[in-house]
Amino acid sequence: MPAASTALPPIASLELRRDDAGAVLYISGRLDAPGSAQIWPQARQLVHGEIRVDASAVTYCDGAGLALLYDVIQRGATVEHLPDRYATLLAQLDPTTPLKTAPAVVSPPFLIGLGQRALAAWQQLYQAIAFIGELSAAVALVLRNPRQLRLGETLLHCAKAGADALPIVALVSFLLGVILAFQSAIPMRQFGAELFVANLVGLALVRELAPLITAVLLAGRTGAAFAAEIGTMKVNEEINALVTLGLEPVRFLVLPRVLAVTLMAPLLTVLAEVIGIFGAALVLLTFNIPLMTSAGQVMDTVGFTDYIGGLAKATFFGFGVAAIGCLRGLSTGAGASAVGNSTTRAVVSAIVMLVVTDGLFAVAFFYLGW
Amino acid sequence: MSDANPHPATALPDPASALTPAPREAIRVENVTCAYGRNVVLRDVSLTVQTGEILVILGGSGCGKSTLLKHIIGLETPRSGKVYIDGQNLTDAQGAARRNILAGFGVAYQSGALFGSMTVLQNVMLPLQEYTPLDAPARELVARLKLRQVDLEQYADYLPSELSGGMQKRAAIARALALDPGILFLDEPSAGLDPITSGELDALIIRLSRVLGLTFVVVTHELASIYAIADRAIMLDKSVKGILAQGKPADLRDHATDPRVTRFFNRGAV
Numbered sequence: 067m068p069a070a071s072t073a074l075p076p077i078a079s080l081e082l083r084r085d086d087a088g089a090v091l092y093i094s095g096r097l098d099a100p101g102s103a104q105i106w107p108q109a110r111q112l113v114h115g116e117i118r119v120d121a122s123a124v125t126y127c128d129g130a131g132l133a134l135l136y137d138v139i140q141r142g143a144t145v146e147h148l149p150d151r152y153a154t155l156l157a158q159l160d161p162t163t164p165l166k167t168a169p170a171v172v173s174p175p176f177l178i179g180l181g182q183r184a185l186a187a188w189q190q191l192y193q194a195i196a197f198i199g200e201l202s203a204a205v206a207l208v209l210r211n212p213r214q215l216r217l218g219e220t221l222l223h224c225a226k227a228g229a230d231a232l233p234i235v236a237l238v239s240f241l242l243g244v245i246l247a248f249q250s251a252i253p254m255r256q257f258g259a260e261l262f263v264a265n266l267v268g269l270a271l272v273r274e275l276a277p278l279i280t281a282v283l284l285a286g287r288t289g290a291a292f293a294a295e296i297g298t299m300k301v302n303e304e305i306n307a308l309v310t311l312g313l314e315p316v317r318f319l320v321l322p323r324v325l326a327v328t329l330m331a332p333l334l335t336v337l338a339e340v341i342g343i344f345g346a347a348l349v350l351l352t353f354n355i356p357l358m359t360s361a362g363q364v365m366d367t368v369g370f371t372d373y374i375g376g377l378a379k380a381t382f383f384g385f386g387v388a389a390i391g392c393l394r395g396l397s398t399g400a401g402a403s404a405v406g407n408s409t410t411r412a413v414v415s416a417i418v419m420l421v422v423t424d425g426l427f428a429v430a431f432f433y434l435g436w
Numbered sequence: 437m438s439d440a441n442p443h444p445a446t447a448l449p450d451p452a453s454a455l456t457p458a459p460r461e462a463i464r465v466e467n468v469t470c471a472y473g474r475n476v477v478l479r480d481v482s483l484t485v486q487t488g489e490i491l492v493i494l495g496g497s498g499c500g501k502s503t504l505l506k507h508i509i510g511l512e513t514p515r516s517g518k519v520y521i522d523g524q525n526l527t528d529a530q531g532a533a534r535r536n537i538l539a540g541f542g543v544a545y546q547s548g549a550l551f552g553s554m555t556v557l558q559n560v561m562l563p564l565q566e567y568t569p570l571d572a573p574a575r576e577l578v579a580r581l582k583l584r585q586v587d588l589e590q591y592a593d594y595l596p597s598e599l600s601g602g603m604q605k606r607a608a609i610a611r612a613l614a615l616d617p618g619i620l621f622l623d624e625p626s627a628g629l630d631p632i633t634s635g636e637l638d639a640l641i642i643r644l645s646r647v648l649g650l651t652f653v654v655v656t657h658e659l660a661s662i663y664a665i666a667d668r669a670i671m672l673d674k675s676v677k678g679i680l681a682q683g684k685p686a687d688l689r690d691h692a693t694d695p696r697v698t699r700f701f702n703r704g705a706v
Contacts, residue, residue: 130568401553
């Protein structure tokens with residue numbers, strides 16, 4: 067915020083006098099930024115239409131002072147007796163010519179605006195469909211000719227998305243298991259059913275929570291990284307360089323990433339399930355339920371279809387998170403802020419996708435009787 | 437900001453002196469050694485720049501031009517030696533004193549370095565908002581007039597990404613001029629520009645120097661620009677890790693005895 071001009075000693079001053087020829091505004095002192103700031107509001111009040119401004123007592127004038135003089139001239143004043151050295155500078159600014167500004171952006175009528183938004187939504191959908199098509203074509207190409215896959219790059223992304231994510235997935239799933247066990251043990255204890263906490267936590271983790279929480283962590287960690295990395299490459303024209311080298315960005319950049327995360331997501335989910343159940347079992351130990359008993363309860367409750375269903379979801383979630391991260395990166399606009407926007411959109415879109423597809427999986431599993 | 441800076445170290449020179457030059461020392465670099473880790477790029481470099489002078493720092497790629505510039509403007513700290521801006525020691529200055537010295541010069545970076553999330557006008561207004569007590573309409577008018585000085589007034593409301601490379605460089609100069617500094621540092625202003633735009637930028641530099649009496653330090657290796665704008669040129673060379681030659685560009689071209697200087701000015705031909 068600008069400093070209060072009243073806090074500064076007077077540097078410049080303004081005085082309105084009247085002589086035989088009419089009103090004259092006398093500007094004096096140092097017209098630098100602080101001096102101009104002191105008198106500018108008063109000048110705006112005093113200058114409306116034709117008036118003479120005597121600037122003979124101006125002792126210094128920089129860009130701010132010149133802007134002040136420009137302002138009073140534009141309001142109809144005539145500046146007189148400005149020392150020659152400053153008059154030269156003022157003349158360079160062409161003070162009688164108003165500023166050229168771009169025409170104001172007029173909001174389109176409602177229907178046109180609606181149409182534009184619909185068109186933008188359609189273009190996004192088209193872009194997503196085209197991206198899936200390109201990705202499918204790249205997968206088909208790699209299946210026909212596996213040497214087209216950049217194996218080193220894929221393994222590197224497996225390490226980044228999988229091995230490097232182990233600590234955070236382990237920590238979150240352990241805490242999730244502990245929290246679930248504690249929260250469910252309190253009401254179930256009233257019925258003497260603490261033993262079944264293991265069943266509840268096991269089923270919830272394997273069918274629902276482990277795939278979901280792993281995917282959310284992947285979205286925040288890996289999907290965002292993909293969007294930022296590919297977005298920066300787009301801004302730096304590295305994507306254009308790939309295209310002109312005859313290398314399809316989807317095969318070169320996207321496929322290794324999507325493949326890596328699709329493979330790593332179920333593995334991380336298995337880890338999350340095991341560690342989450344272990345965390346719950348530790349809680350149940352405090353209720354005098356041995357670890358082996360908890361494990362037995364989980365084994366009895368969680369069926370093969372539960373386990374496969376959870377892993378299927380995790381695989382799909384991994385694919386979706388990686389694909390969305392890469393798509394957002396590839397659709398990055400220009401500038402540093404565009405990379406930030408892409409990263410945000412990647413995370414938000416991925417989380418929305420997770421919730422929606424999780425709901426679809428729930429409906430599908432219901433009808434399949436899983 | 438509340439700690440507005442009414443009198444930056446190097447304010448816009450009094451145009452009286454610009455019209456009838458009475459040069460004094462605007463910049464003094466005293467035995468500066470520039471190094472990154474163990475890699476010494478420049479050793480014991482000393483130079484002075486007079487007010488109103490256009491000094492060009494030139495040399496082949498990797499000779500330390502941009503490194504020297506970064507050390508002069510305080511982005512890097514010299515391994516040894518001092519940099520004085522308008523007689524004030526920038527190297528050792530801290531806090532408000534350093535801020536005061538920094539407000540006295542402007543820098544236009546090679547890429548323009550405009551803030552992409554702001555319009556061109558907002559970019560130019562930013563230093564005014566941070567350093568001056570001007571109210572919002574006054575800041576806007578000052579900024580728009582700065583853009584008029586670089587022929588960009590009708591692009592004030594554009595985002596930097598919507599401008600061409602030459603326009604971005606001119607906008608960067610407008611932002612560097614916002615606080616009416618007495619000294620302007622330009623890093624590779626002509627790089628990547630077509631000859632016409634590059635020529636227009638050279639003309640702008642000369643106009644700002646002659647009309648406003650600004651001191652310019654320009655890093656470039658574009659020969660056409662060097663001949664057009666430089667009052668004096670300093671040639672750096674990585675084999676000597678310092679200044680190889682200095683003087684008027686035409687003198688360096690025509691009378692230099694060192695083959696490295698001759699090769700540079702003759703585009704590699706001896």
